Amino acid sequence: MTASIPALMTANLDGDALRQAGWRERLLLALAGLFLLANHVTLIVADGRRWAALWPVGVWALCALAGHVALERVLPGRDPLLFPLAMFLTGWGLNLIARLVPSYTGRQTAWVVVGTGALLAVLALPRDLRWLRRYRYTWLISGLVLLGITILVGENPSGGGPRLWLWLGFGRVYYQPSELLKILLVVFLASYLAEHHRYMRADTVRLGMWRVPSPAFLGPVLLMWGICVIVLVWQRDLGAAALFFVVFMMMLYLASGQAALFIGGTILLLLAGVVAYLLFDVVALRVDIWWNPWPTADSDAYQVVQSVMAVAAGGVLGEGIGQGAPTIIPVVHSDFAFAAICEEWGLLGALAALVTIAALVVRGMRIAALARQPFRALLAAGLSLMLAFQSLFIMGGVLRLLPLTGVTLPFVSYGGSSLLTSFVIVGLLLVLSDDGRGAA
Amino acid sequence: MITELNRVTVGLLVAFLVVTAGLVYWSVVQADDLLAREDNLRSVIAEQRIQRGAIFDRDGERLAYSQAQANGVMQRIYPYPEASGVVGYYSFTYGAAGLEAAFDEELRGDDLRDDWGRFVDETLHRTQQGSDIRSTVDLDVQRAAAAALGDQSGAVVVVHVPSGRVLAMVSQPGYDPNLVETDWDALTEHEDTSPLLNRVTLGLYQPGGALYTVMLAAILASYPDLDEAGGYVLNGDVPDAQAPVMVNSLTLTCLDRVTDRPLTLAEAYSYGCPGPFAAVLGQTVTPDRLWERFGAVGLLEAPALAGFETVAGDRPDPLTDATPPETLIAAAVGQSDLTVTPLHMVEIAAAIANRGNAVPLHIVDAVRQPGAADWEAIQIPALQPALLREDVAEAVRLTMLQAAALSPTVAQARRQNLVLYGHSALAFGGPDATPYAWFVGFVDQSEGSAVEAVAVVVVIEGEPDAGRAADVAGAAFEAAVYSNME
Numbered sequence: 001m002t003a004s005i006p007a008l009m010t011a012n013l014d015g016d017a018l019r020q021a022g023w024r025e026r027l028l029l030a031l032a033g034l035f036l037l038a039n040h041v042t043l044i045v046a047d048g049r050r051w052a053a054l055w056p057v058g059v060w061a062l063c064a065l066a067g068h069v070a071l072e073r074v075l076p077g078r079d080p081l082l083f084p085l086a087m088f089l090t091g092w093g094l095n096l097i098a099r100l101v102p103s104y105t106g107r108q109t110a111w112v113v114v115g116t117g118a119l120l121a122v123l124a125l126p127r128d129l130r131w132l133r134r135y136r137y138t139w140l141i142s143g144l145v146l147l148g149i150t151i152l153v154g155e156n157p158s159g160g161g162p163r164l165w166l167w168l169g170f171g172r173v174y175y176q177p178s179e180l181l182k183i184l185l186v187v188f189l190a191s192y193l194a195e196h197h198r199y200m201r202a203d204t205v206r207l208g209m210w211r212v213p214s215p216a217f218l219g220p221v222l223l224m225w226g227i228c229v230i231v232l233v234w235q236r237d238l239g240a241a242a243l244f245f246v247v248f249m250m251m252l253y254l255a256s257g258q259a260a261l262f263i264g265g266t267i268l269l270l271l272a273g274v275v276a277y278l279l280f281d282v283v284a285l286r287v288d289i290w291w292n293p294w295p296t297a298d299s300d301a302y303q304v305v306q307s308v309m310a311v312a313a314g315g316v317l318g319e320g321i322g323q324g325a326p327t328i329i330p331v332v333h334s335d336f337a338f339a340a341i342c343e344e345w346g347l348l349g350a351l352a353a354l355v356t357i358a359a360l361v362v363r364g365m366r367i368a369a370l371a372r373q374p375f376r377a378l379l380a381a382g383l384s385l386m387l388a389f390q391s392l393f394i395m396g397g398v399l400r401l402l403p404l405t406g407v408t409l410p411f412v413s414y415g416g417s418s419l420l421t422s423f424v425i426v427g428l429l430l431v432l433s434d435d436g437r438g439a440a
Numbered sequence: 441m442i443t444e445l446n447r448v449t450v451g452l453l454v455a456f457l458v459v460t461a462g463l464v465y466w467s468v469v470q471a472d473d474l475l476a477r478e479d480n481l482r483s484v485i486a487e488q489r490i491q492r493g494a495i496f497d498r499d500g501e502r503l504a505y506s507q508a509q510a511n512g513v514m515q516r517i518y519p520y521p522e523a524s525g526v527v528g529y530y531s532f533t534y535g536a537a538g539l540e541a542a543f544d545e546e547l548r549g550d551d552l553r554d555d556w557g558r559f560v561d562e563t564l565h566r567t568q569q570g571s572d573i574r575s576t577v578d579l580d581v582q583r584a585a586a587a588a589l590g591d592q593s594g595a596v597v598v599v600h601v602p603s604g605r606v607l608a609m610v611s612q613p614g615y616d617p618n619l620v621e622t623d624w625d626a627l628t629e630h631e632d633t634s635p636l637l638n639r640v641t642l643g644l645y646q647p648g649g650a651l652y653t654v655m656l657a658a659i660l661a662s663y664p665d666l667d668e669a670g671g672y673v674l675n676g677d678v679p680d681a682q683a684p685v686m687v688n689s690l691t692l693t694c695l696d697r698v699t700d701r702p703l704t705l706a707e708a709y710s711y712g713c714p715g716p717f718a719a720v721l722g723q724t725v726t727p728d729r730l731w732e733r734f735g736a737v738g739l740l741e742a743p744a745l746a747g748f749e750t751v752a753g754d755r756p757d758p759l760t761d762a763t764p765p766e767t768l769i770a771a772a773v774g775q776s777d778l779t780v781t782p783l784h785m786v787e788i789a790a791a792i793a794n795r796g797n798a799v800p801l802h803i804v805d806a807v808r809q810p811g812a813a814d815w816e817a818i819q820i821p822a823l824q825p826a827l828l829r830e831d832v833a834e835a836v837r838l839t840m841l842q843a844a845a846l847s848p849t850v851a852q853a854r855r856q857n858l859v860l861y862g863h864s865a866l867a868f869g870g871p872d873a874t875p876y877a878w879f880v881g882f883v884d885q886s887e888g889s890a891v892e893a894v895a896v897v898v899v900i901e902g903e904p905d906a907g908r909a910a911d912v913a914g915a916a917f918e919a920a921v922y923s924n925m926e
Contacts, residue, residue: 323565
């Protein structure tokens with residue numbers, strides 16, 4: 001089964017490795033902690049801040065410790081890389097927020113605690129994940145309902161802009177339901193496709209030169225997915241809509257094995273892009289800016305131009321934390337966190353972040369490859385794909401490889417909803433990685 | 441499903457590689473081009489953090505310095521707005537003027553680092569520090585001259601002879617360099633009358649009677665030996681010396697009220713009578729010789745003042761025998777197209793005080809590198825070309841002494857027991873013949889054979905009383921001489 005998997009994914013966990021898993025996780029977490037500490041100390045010295053500003057490092061360390069202890073106890077056979085990689089990016093995000101918008105540090109740190117709590121909660125739930133699989137329609141529809149409520153009574157914490165957030169009632173805490181929908185849609189797709197994928201492969205119809213699964217199987221999933229996308233488009237959360245589209249296509253391809261579906265989907269995506277370009281001013285503007293930002297560098301394309309300029313300013317070695325000027329880019333802390341990394345940590349730092357995310361994604365795909373049940377495989381793959389494409393979209397946007405989509409860089413960007421979702425994804429991947437090999 | 445998973449994974453890795461390529465493209469390949477863009481605020485921020493050197497006056501008073509604000513941006517502070525004619529301004533938005541512009545490289549410290557030093561400093565995020573500069577300007581003289589000018593528009597320039605040190609350079613209306621950014625629109629509304637125009641170095645004025653000094657020198661220079669002819673030339677009666685001169689619908693008369701009697705050339709010069717100068721062309725001085733004299737005293741080119749922007753006056757066609765007589769007369773009495781700056785005139789005044797030799801005009805004499813305790817003197821070019829023949833300069837000098845004695849207008853520049861040499865004049869400029877009051881002169885303090893003097897040129901716009909200019913000059917003389925004596 002593992003014969004054709006790339007080497008990175010085949011590092012099978014034998015007995016010795018298993019005993020070493022906890023040790024490896026501790027070592028990696030310690031390294032991540034050192035990185036976070038070093039950056040924070042540098043920031044305090046460079047900016048002349050008070051030493052008390054080190055407290056987020058302590059909170060992070062407690063979260064890492066709590067997570068590690070819980071994982072040791074509950075999931076001894078887990079993938080030892082996932083949690084440290086996620087915590088590494090989270091810590092980096094804390095550095096970044098403390099550097100870019102110090103006043104948000106407290107809130108972001110609180111969300112790290114909440115995220116860790118969510119991860120622990122996922123560990124506490126039954127590990128066969130049947131609770132997720134069985135009630136797929138319930139989950140998805142409740143997610144959609146939540147999103148529907150947002151359309152009716154949503155707000156934007158910054159005052160203007162699209163109303164994507166729900167006010168949660170206590171303090172000034174907001175949650176973005178489309179983040180939750182990311183997980184719920186993947187769960188739904190994984191569950192549905194897992195149940196039907198055998199038939200999808202067998203029962204096909206000819207469509208010109210291609211064979212595609214019978215509409216009888218595709219119908220419900222297309223319907224549910226369509227509702228999601230329509231609601232998101234309605235809400236003008238086009239980045240999330242695009243993300244759902246791509247992840248859906250990928251999961252459909254994984255389940256059906258039909259390259260035709262994939263190609264057709266890509267064509268559909270391009271068509272959808274053209275339609276969106278014609279229908280939505282926002283999309284048209286984003287695409288125009290992406291295609292040629294230079295004439296409007298001082299107005300519409302300001303963010304994008306300043307973003308690549310930040311990357312240029314960082315060069316290979318970077319300016320050093322607190323030494324660059326990434327705050328020139330409007331809302332750098334959410335959409336352009338990657339540009340800030342490029343400026344202050346340079347090409348080397350950006351590559352480190354990129355490799356970390358890629359490693360996280362590849363480990364997720366490896367979990368999918370090693371999974372024994374189609375549902376678990378598809379779920380692991382779907383969640384990894386979410387992380388992968390979300391990262392690719394925003395990094396591509398920052399580097400002007402793609403039009404800018406307003407999605408966050410997982411774990412790193414400012415934003416509680418996104419952080420919480422990312423932690424739940426990692427929690428689920430951790431549970432999926434302990435696929436009976438260690439625990440059984 | 442494994443095959444599909446592998447394909448998708450490989451596809452994702454390829455996508456990450458593409459992102460890597462994008463990273464390298466922007467951070468390495470395109471970096472220099474991008475950072476050179478004008479909308480790169482990083483260069484503005486870097487600019488704002490430069491610790492610009494301070495500007496001192498000759499007594500160590502700070503005329504301009506930089507102070508760090510909480511956000512790391514350096515703020516430029518000018519304690520004495522009345523020194524704006526010397527110091528100029530420095531703005532992140534609008535650039536620089538005055539000393540701030542002339543010595544920008546030293547003040548920024550750009551001259552202290554080579555490419556490697558710059559690379560090291562940038563990598564270590566060291567603040568760029570510039571050198572301090574020490575001006576030759578004396579704040580006391582500057583303020584006295586500005587105060588004497590009051591709220592009138594015009595210019596005062598005070599130069600020490602023979603060193604060529606500029607002791608004061610007042611241009612009015614002045615401005616507060618601290619407020620240049622906020623007041624920019626108002627300051628630049630009218631280009632010709634803007635307070636930002638340095639009237640000493642860039643103000644082009646009709647010379648009018650102020651040109652008589654040059655004319656007198658030209659007449660004297662046409663005699664090869666003044667020891668023989670000087671007395672006769674200066675003290676022989678000139679026919680119709682008091683006669684008014686008509687030029688371009690203007691009627692020019694003597695500056696001072698004179699009883700109806702024959703005047704000598706020296707008297708006519710002293711009282712500011714145009715007659716002898718209007719009549720001289722074609723008699724003792726030919727038009728092309730006069731044009732040569734204008735050139736010899738530097739009126740036809742821009743004077744040099746270390747780094748300051750200066751202008752040559754508007755330059756009409758050269759005077760020749762073919763030039764129409766009315767143009768020649770206008771040229772002889774300073775009402776032609778030829779305009780001059782106060783800097784031109786002070787060069788001439790200083791040369792007359794300095795036995796005909798030009799003085800090396802300069803306004804900064806030392807630089808102090810960041811962290812250094814001692815000032816390093818700037819090399820001042822010692823070469824002093826002769827503007828006037830020594831005997832011509834001496835004859836003009838004595839005539840100016842006589843003018844100070846004879847003319848009640850010139851006498852208004854007299855202070856205490858200073859030995860005054862001077863000449864007052866009016867000029868009429870523009871379509872509505874706006875009067876400009878001029879004073880050109882110096883006080884001589886030579887002891888023994890060494891020359892020691894202070895030369896002053898004053899011009900006041902819209903002032904019909906030439907005595908006002910002399911009075912302002914008097915205030916400048918007083919401040920210059922007595923603040924130098926301590």
